[in-house]
Amino acid sequence: MTEAQATSGWVPATGPLGDLTLGSEARATALAADPARIAALEAEVAARPAPPPFATALRGGTVRVIAELKRRSPSKGVINDGLDAPARAAAYAAGGAAALSILTEPTRFGGALEDLAAVGGAVAIPRLRKDFITHELQLLEARACGASAVLLIARALPPARLRGLALAARARGLECLVEVRSPAELEVALDVPDAVVGVNNRNLETLVIDDAVGRQLLPLVPPDRVAVYESGVTSVADVERAAAFGADAVLVGSVLSASPDGAAAVRALSGVVRRGRG
Numbered sequence: 001m002t003e004a005q006a007t008s009g010w011v012p013a014t015g016p017l018g019d020l021t022l023g024s025e026a027r028a029t030a031l032a033a034d035p036a037r038i039a040a041l042e043a044e045v046a047a048r049p050a051p052p053p054f055a056t057a058l059r060g061g062t063v064r065v066i067a068e069l070k071r072r073s074p075s076k077g078v079i080n081d082g083l084d085a086p087a088r089a090a091a092y093a094a095g096g097a098a099a100l101s102i103l104t105e106p107t108r109f110g111g112a113l114e115d116l117a118a119v120g121g122a123v124a125i126p127r128l129r130k131d132f133i134t135h136e137l138q139l140l141e142a143r144a145c146g147a148s149a150v151l152l153i154a155r156a157l158p159p160a161r162l163r164g165l166a167l168a169a170r171a172r173g174l175e176c177l178v179e180v181r182s183p184a185e186l187e188v189a190l191d192v193p194d195a196v197v198g199v200n201n202r203n204l205e206t207l208v209i210d211d212a213v214g215r216q217l218l219p220l221v222p223p224d225r226v227a228v229y230e231s232g233v234t235s236v237a238d239v240e241r242a243a244a245f246g247a248d249a250v251l252v253g254s255v256l257s258a259s260p261d262g263a264a265a266v267r268a269l270s271g272v273v274r275r276g277r278g
Helices: 003-008 015-032 035-047 085-095 113-119 136-144 159-171 183-190 212-220 236-245 254-258 262-269
Strands: 064-069 099-103 127-130 149-153 175-180 196-200 227-230 249-252
Touching: 015 035, 015 136, 035 136, 064 085, 064 254, 064 262, 085 099, 085 113, 085 262, 099 113, 113 127, 113 136, 136 149, 136 159, 149 159, 159 175, 159 183, 175 183, 183 196, 183 212, 196 212, 212 227, 212 236, 236 249, 236 262, 249 254, 254 262
Parallel strands: 064 099, 064 249, 099 127, 127 149, 149 175, 175 196, 196 227, 227 249
Antiparallel strands: none
């Protein structure tokens, strides 16, 4: 354990989250050794307009749906291996999704940066790069592929590193969704200016879902922040429960990606009145 870890109380993640974080670090190391690729990404960023705002899209009178593109997952295995990212994104947008979450992790989720880039030609709504980000170069990748925001997982990153990545993201024109599961992690998220707070009911180290996490933490998110309820949403009743806890939005993956009709599946979860917090 390093001195910084001892001070913060943070220790490296275990289980699937630990493995996925290590895999992400390896990909970042490979990218850092490829100056030609980095130069190409910088050129792509310079040519891109500013992305649509993420947090703003999640505010309103109803609980907004962040619809996820997910082919596989460690907890469910194969969900929709043949998922066509642009077509599915267009269906989600037609169904009323406020934003998209696009998995780019390749080994356990079947995602790709190419999905993030390709979806830009199909929809105008904001896109979140959902991955196990550990390095600033991965922020460059996200911006080059058209992301509006990136996921930063508090359990996967030492607090100082998370804050550093959040500041670097902001400098790149990216917003952050900081994912938490405890009051201590929530404090870290709230220390990031303007970050959207995601409360994940799933423990990524054990893959167990417990909606008591959302019930405990969502009411603690200040009203001026956007709060997202993550994992375990399969029906409009689940969205109503998230609204009762104080959610501004829900992030929904497996049930939407598995549906034969993405537009209808999003529509079925939409329209729940937001109750607010505080």
